[in-house]
Amino acid sequence: MPAATTRRPRAGAPETLLTTANRLMEQHPGYRVEIIGGVIVVAPIPDGRHAEVLTEVMIPLLAAELHGQATDVLQRVGLWLPGDPEDYAVPDLAIVDADLDEHLIENNCYDPAAFRLVLEVTSIDYNNDLRNKVAAYAEAKIPVYVIIDRRHGRVHVLTEPVSGGYDSHQVYAPGQEVTLPESIGAPVTLDVDELVRAGRPRG
Numbered sequence: 001m002p003a004a005t006t007r008r009p010r011a012g013a014p015e016t017l018l019t020t021a022n023r024l025m026e027q028h029p030g031y032r033v034e035i036i037g038g039v040i041v042v043a044p045i046p047d048g049r050h051a052e053v054l055t056e057v058m059i060p061l062l063a064a065e066l067h068g069q070a071t072d073v074l075q076r077v078g079l080w081l082p083g084d085p086e087d088y089a090v091p092d093l094a095i096v097d098a099d100l101d102e103h104l105i106e107n108n109c110y111d112p113a114a115f116r117l118v119l120e121v122t123s124i125d126y127n128n129d130l131r132n133k134v135a136a137y138a139e140a141k142i143p144v145y146v147i148i149d150r151r152h153g154r155v156h157v158l159t160e161p162v163s164g165g166y167d168s169h170q171v172y173a174p175g176q177e178v179t180l181p182e183s184i185g186a187p188v189t190l191d192v193d194e195l196v197r198a199g200r201p202r203g
Contacts, residue, residue: 094115145158
């Protein structure tokens with residue numbers, strides 16, 4: 001289904017959250033607009049350090065050949081959420097099944113069953129990634145949720161989704177390595193030092 005246009009609804013007809021979200025995206029190119037728990041969330045254009053962290057994450061994922069065969073490594077792909085009728089998220093990075101195109105639901109968002117991992121790099125509104133999205137991704141049964149917490153210099157790995165959150169929540173500090181579950185498609189280890197360093201402002 002193509003994105004909704006910015007036309008206003010006729011007088012008396014309420015505008016849906018999805019229509020409002022799509023209008024906001026058209027009016028603010030580059031901003032990320034999501035609907036989490038029935039609330040529209042707008043995130044500003046990320047800074048260069050945010051992008052640097054994503055690059056550092058992608059290097060070992062691509063080296064493990066997770067892109068182009070049974071799975072793909074994608075940035076900012078729409079994930080339909082089961083919470084509220086119009087909920088969706090746009091994670092910074094995801095590992096998805098290679099047949100993702102067969103799982104399109106609507107509004108350029110895909111069935112969560114096709115996602116093996118989602119990853120968020122925190123920016124200004126880090127609480128959204130550390131709280132609201134934990135519940136949303138768990139409800140969607142995303143098996144692995146990784147958070148690169150730039151504010152506190154840590155990496156969170158959440159697995160085993162249950163009602164309201166994840167049964168396993170491991171936190172890694174600089175000096176440690178993160179071994180991701182092999183359910184993502186291949187063994188992958190992330191160096192926390194490298195990720196934290198990449199996220200810090202230079203100078």
